[in-house]
Amino acid sequence: MHILILGAAGMVGRKLLARLVQDGQLGGTPISRLTLHDVVAPEAPAGLRAPVSLSASDFSLPGEAERLVSGRPDVIFHLAAIVSGEAEADFDKGYRINLDGTRRLFDAVRAIGEGYCPRLVFTSSLAVFGAPMPEVIGDEYLTAPLTSYGTQKAIGELLLSDYTRRGIFDGIGIRLPTICVRPGKPNKAASGFFSGIIREPLAGQEAVLPVPDSVRHWHASPRAAVGFLLHAATIEGARLGDRRNLTMPGVSVTVAEQIEALRRIAGDAVVARIRREPDPTIERIVAGWPRAFDARRARELGFTAELDFDSIIRAHIEDELGGRIAA
């Protein structure tokens, strides 16, 4: 099986890659070739007994998508995107990569023809939803984004469905929950604190909480995200029918519930490293975000996530901290 990953150098891409290398197979079929692409060169994985091609370019440039799919990968993971903040700050770049790049990739698959019909897994986003929203968002709720990033992802979803209906590829779009606990350094994303208030205290560092404890949001671990991708790559496409875009399951918790889970697992001294420093800007942005989903279709189709926030914290401690907490 030949697998192509676009966005292989990103956090989710690297986690996926590590898992594929560890498994050596996907859906029971040995991996015979990996093509890894990103705007910066992805790292070559160690330990895979199959050829790996590394590639760095702007995949939205003419000819790039054609080059990437020319090896006719059986499974394409399309994780590449300009993130929300940058797509909002740079209108042209966001549309060029997130819309034109995605469409060029889809059209490159179409141009091959000759019965070529790969599985194409597209990572979409909760940003396809925009306020006002119900407290719990169901599978039939309108996608009315309030950012250019969300608009571009919603358009990608529509194209994915139509190209799949046309038999050009067998596409599945998965709307990832906010990934928590995100490994690595604190970043400037408005959502950064959701991970920061767990990650930094567990590492012995102070974390800033800029919103009230009552803020509720939808989370899944990096480990769960990789599980979504693998399941999306191997599920029988016909089971999805015509609606090819799915909100992934997750855990809906308030910040207060996140903190209490941290206290149960790591104790008061760790929780004491969270410092409350209200930031009205972040508070306002987060107020427009979804709080909970009824991800029924995805669950019925076998997508699984953590059932509580304690499990999300434990996954972080196991996967990132070697099981150790800074007391």
Next chain:
Amino acid sequence: MHILILGAAGMVGRKLLARLVQDGQLGGTPISRLTLHDVVAPEAPAGLRAPVSLSASDFSLPGEAERLVSGRPDVIFHLAAIVSGEAEADFDKGYRINLDGTRRLFDAVRAIGEGYCPRLVFTSSLAVFGAPMPEVIGDEYLTAPLTSYGTQKAIGELLLSDYTRRGIFDGIGIRLPTICVRPGKPNKAASGFFSGIIREPLAGQEAVLPVPDSVRHWHASPRAAVGFLLHAATIEGARLGDRRNLTMPGVSVTVAEQIEALRRIAGDAVVARIRREPDPTIERIVAGWPRAFDARRARELGFTAELDFDSIIRAHIEDELGGRIAA
């Protein structure tokens, strides 16, 4: 006020044009200039005391959209589209006109800058919805099209909202009901019979009904459609908030109810001109169409349509038949 109409030679475009010429103004402001565009040259209207520019081209070609908006129209009616059947039969043409053309138009407005921010009225379609659907579709129901045409319209809606949110133009997308009674000759559209079973009998001709009497659908007259367009062109944009795409009000009736309305207005002899000739293909297509909407937002924003099918038939007799029925 300078008005640009794209798709001015189509049925709705010509009806809109006739009304604008008759009114001589839009929203209380005299029309100072009209620019009419279509792929075939639109007819010059008689009776308008203002300069009219006629233009025929493929508006999706590079430079065309820029040329069309270079006169900085205050209101742009974007009615141009490859229709459903053709967009399904010709993948490239549908995407080129309905998606790329629309985006180029939007980007041409953006390229002008300098505070230029016209009202842009975009005609969308019920085809943005796809089965399975509830019996009555509300304003927050998912747009999950099952045709390339519906996909392209849904993408147009998303772009319209984002460009409006960005302040590039002040856009409103209106999803037109099936227009009934459509004037003119019978056509090959799967929806043609909805108009045919009224139009032909009233003109003394036989009409074929290919579906069961129990089929329910959503209708508005050409007169109502023009009313939607005028209201969309003049309503205060801020009243819509961020959700700029609206399902227009209409009348939900079964074919049986259409026929009984025709009987009330024109009598048994006219109804006797309807011949039942089941067509399983058309029946299957129509079974996937929406049956009724709760168009609450549009009604609250002052969009009005006929309240019953009798009024739709009367509008046809008044507007197309000079008040006369072929007995």
